[in-house]
Amino acid sequence: MDGHSDARPHTSLLLSLAAFVIVVAGMREAQALLVPFLLAGFIAIVAAPAMFHLCRRGLPAPLALVLVILGIFSAGMLLGVLVGGSLDDFSARLPEYQAKLKSQTTQLLQWLQGLGLPLPEQALGNLLDPARAMAMAAQGLSSLGSLLTNTFLILLTVVFILLEASSFPGKLRLILSDFDRSIVHFDRFTDNIKRYMAIKSATSLLTGAAIALWLWAVGLDYPLLWGVLAFLLNYVPNIGSIIAAVPAVLLALIQLGSGGALWCAAGFLLVNNLVGNVIEPRFMGRGLGLSSLVVFLSLVFWGWVLGSVGMFLSVPLTMTIKIALDSHERTRWLAVLLGPDPDDAEDRGGGTPTAAPPGMLKWLPGRAPGNPPDPER
Known part of the structure; x- marks a missing residue:
């Protein structure tokens, strides 16, 4: 009997691990379907306070919902307008930029060989490969456009979530025996998500605007495109700001030379340190x-x-x-x-x-x- 009791925790652990693997594998296979619904869920969590605020001000719920959806749609359209033209132009000129980068890589190789540091061209290309970095940037921005093709599905899901939001606590009251405790945990979840998304959106917008202004002042092509890229990638923790800087600095190296590239890199370093280490922690509070x-x-x-x-x-x-x-x-x-x-x-x-x-x-x-x-x- 004791042997069976000792085996139960291990069996439970193995079953939990197996269930975790199955769920993760299912999520990965259902990525194309799951991602729009996840985005819709988080958009609804952020948008719900605005809708309820309008309702408390006396607006009918359907009208408040329409205004919130129009605001979300307008923000998406503005993003598309800002990115669309610059992205098409940048993608068309990408082979030209890649050829110039390859030429500069060859010149760097010759300079190193002149210093007595012989490096095979293939090894140096694999080590740096800046053209691949620019191609990845274009591919990443293009994937944003493919995501926008699901806009109708995402907006429709947001509408239904917001329509159900006010009745959700009443449903929980009927379902849960420990309703008071559960609603506190749900409130904590929604409050933390709304707080994080609101602060992150504000600091990302500040980062994108500052980067776009800096690059425009330096004279780099497509400053709005790089500002939008900095805005979006600021949501990615730890490495997002680094990824956003790479294609802009490489383009500056082609267009403006090494001095311009240093100025661009300095701008990214200054803005990201100021926003990420000073402004964001001040408002994020507890972390x-x-x-x-x-x-x-x-x-x-x-x-x-x-x-x-x-x-x-x-x-x-x-x-x-x-x-x-x-x-x-x-x-x-x-x-x-x-x-x-x-x-x-x-x-x-x-x-x-x-x-x-x-x-x-x-x-x-x-x-x-x-x-x-x-x-x-």
């Missing part, structure tokens, strides 16, 4: 509730599972998993492992809050917004 290692590993994992969109959503998705793990006693230890150093969290004023500010709670009948339920009850 993401995730360790730096987990943020990086989540970037790799979600990028592998969901492609480039997974890299953009890696932090919100991992925050969602952490909050879900934290809501159950048996998995809380995993949430602690995903979180930051406890000493650092205390210095910043605490990690993930134990109770959410009254967000969804104010939609519930018979509950005062200022009196959230006790999560331990």
